[in-house]
Amino acid sequence: MTLRNLTFVVGTGRSGSTALSRILNSHPDVLSLNEYMASVGDAAFPEGVLSGAEFWEALFRPTPYFAGMLRSGVPMPEFLYTRTPGGRYDPETTGIPALSLMVLPHLSDDPDGLLDEVRAAVVEWPVRAAAAHHEALFGLLAARFGRSAVVERSGYSTGWVPRLRAAFPYAKFVHLHRDGPDCALSMSRHSGYRVITLMREIAERTGVESLGDLTEEQVRSLPPDLAPLLGERFDPALVRDRDFPVRPFGDLWSELVVQGVRFLDDVPTGQRMTLGYEDLLDAPHDELTRLAAFVGVEPDPRWLKDASARLDHGRRDSARKQLTTAEYEGLREACTKGARALSQTNPRAGG
Numbered sequence: 224m225t226l227r228n229l230t231f232v233v234g235t236g237r238s239g240s241t242a243l244s245r246i247l248n249s250h251p252d253v254l255s256l257n258e259y260m261a262s263v264g265d266a267a268f269p270e271g272v273l274s275g276a277e278f279w280e281a282l283f284r285p286t287p288y289f290a291g292m293l294r295s296g297v298p299m300p301e302f303l304y305t306r307t308p309g310g311r312y313d314p315e316t317t318g319i320p321a322l323s324l325m326v327l328p329h330l331s332d333d334p335d336g337l338l339d340e341v342r343a344a345v346v347e348w349p350v351r352a353a354a355a356h357h358e359a360l361f362g363l364l365a366a367r368f369g370r371s372a373v374v375e376r377s378g379y380s381t382g383w384v385p386r387l388r389a390a391f392p393y394a395k396f397v398h399l400h401r402d403g404p405d406c407a408l409s410m411s412r413h414s415g416y417r418v419i420t421l422m423r424e425i426a427e428r429t430g431v432e433s434l435g436d437l438t439e440e441q442v443r444s445l446p447p448d449l450a451p452l453l454g455e456r457f458d459p460a461l462v463r464d465r466d467f468p469v470r471p472f473g474d475l476w477s478e479l480v481v482q483g484v485r486f487l488d489d490v491p492t493g494q495r496m497t498l499g500y501e502d503l504l505d506a507p508h509d510e511l512t513r514l515a516a517f518v519g520v521e522p523d524p525r526w527l528k529d530a531s532a533r534l535d536h537g538r539r540d541s542a543r544k545q546l547t548t549a550e551y552e553g554l555r556e557a558c559t560k561g562a563r564a565l566s567q568t569n570p571r572a573g574g
Contacts (some may be wrong), residue, residue, distance in 0.1 A: 228372040228519040229361065230395040231260075231387055232498075233487075235479040236378025237409035237416065238401035239500040239538075241301060244376045246511070246530040248329060252520040254361070254370035258301060260387075261377040262286055262321045268353045268386065275348030277417035278356040282345065283338075292418065293319070296459040299415045301378070303328035311335045330368065337503050337516035340367070356391035364456050372519045379419070381483035388490065395517065400480060400565055401500035404542035404551060404560030407472040418452070421469060425449055469550060473557025480561030485566055497568050504539060507531035 227477035234240055241257075248255035292298060293305065293314035304310055304324050312319045312335075317568055320338060327341075329335035344363055348356060361373045376399075377383070387394060400406075410416035422434060430443040434453070450466070451457040487495050496517050503510045508527055515522040541549055 227393055227556055229358075229381075229393070230372070230374045230393055230397060230518050231380075232374060232376035232397045232399050233380040233382065233384055233483060234378070234399040235401075235406055235410075235476055235483075237406050237413060238399050239503065239534075240376055240378055240399055242533060242535065243399060243503075244329065246533055247374050247376070249343045249440045249529060249533075250515070250520060250526050251523060253518065254368055255329065256326060256361070256364075256373065256375040257273045258325035258377045259302075259351065260380060260383055262289075262324060262326055266321075267357070268390065269284045272350050272352055273356070275356070276346045276355070278348065279342055279345045281301050282322045282341070282360075282421045283320045286321045286324065287358040289324060290314065290420075291455060291457075293416065294456045295462075296544050297462050299413070301415075304334060314556065315335075316321070322460055328365070337367075357390070357448075374518055378433075379416075379479070381486065383480050384486035384490070388464055393494075395494045396487055396496075397514065398495065398497045398568070399500065400483075400497065402539075403473060403476050403480070403556045404546075405540065407476045407554055407558060408545065409468060409538075410475065411467050411469045411473040412444075412461060416472065416475075417467060419463070420467065420475065421449060421452055421462070423475075425453070428454045434481075469546065470553050470557050473554045477558050477561035477564075481564045484564040487568075497565075501539065504534055504536055507534055525533065 230245065232240065232474075237425070244255050244257040244381055247253045250256070263282060264286060266284065269281075273281075277345055289302070293302070298305060302324055304312070304313070304319050304327075307328070310319075311317075311322075312323060322341065323334050323338055326339045341360070341363065344362065345356075350360060365371070381398075384396065385459045387396075418426055424447060426432070426434060428445065428449075429437060431437055431441070437453070442453055445453075448461055454459060469548070480525060496513070498510065498514060514520040542554060546554065
């Protein structure tokens, strides 16, 4: 394969993106890297060069954010490894390798065996830049599964666009989006986005740009329902049972969408496309055909038929159906900036 066929699907998350990963994974020519960037994060993109053994450590070391959620009993539905009993790794003892939590179980029913295969190859790789290591890994997995195109998809990923462009200037980008109020309501009920919202509140209260910059004094200044979230383990009730107003999730949706549109405006026209979840529901055959052409694979007829059946039409208009009129109107107002930004790139998304 050639890594000129590398595509990143970016967006807010909670926008049909997990379903899209499953759909892409069912295409015979697509290597679907589910939540790869969310799993490996900044640790796998250091400046300078690193050896194969050092790159392996970045892939193997458990992701701290997700490890803390698992230890605290606040899993995310995206955590695939923990759904199947009998795995080699445990959140309480060994920790679950970054690559194993969501990426490898999406590709194989034997994620531990696949991890061993990857390790055997990666530790022997030469010293080189991180981007070259990632390209080699993508190539290794594509060859292993006989795929010709690589598509990475992570939720909450709009902020990654500039770094991905710098690392892979030839890569293509798909901006996946969903109706603002529906997406924001879904965020408000998702453990990961609840934690994200609380971490953002901590940063706002303390004035730090990164939580890694927090001092002990700043942590002590936090209220008792926030400070414990910074420890290795916290009471899950702090996330699970808290009353979250929905409007701030509309603000978050708008912020991420505006960010995504701004970053993708700098991507050459031929290397970017937008994909609306509602458009996918309305015309799955047409939209998936368009997506396949953009990714660089044929729109296999059987794949199109099976993929269309995987889409959940019951999620449409969930906010309008489940919220009071006042709640819905407030949420729609919070989503105005994002909807306006989307309408500039996809007139059907103005909402």
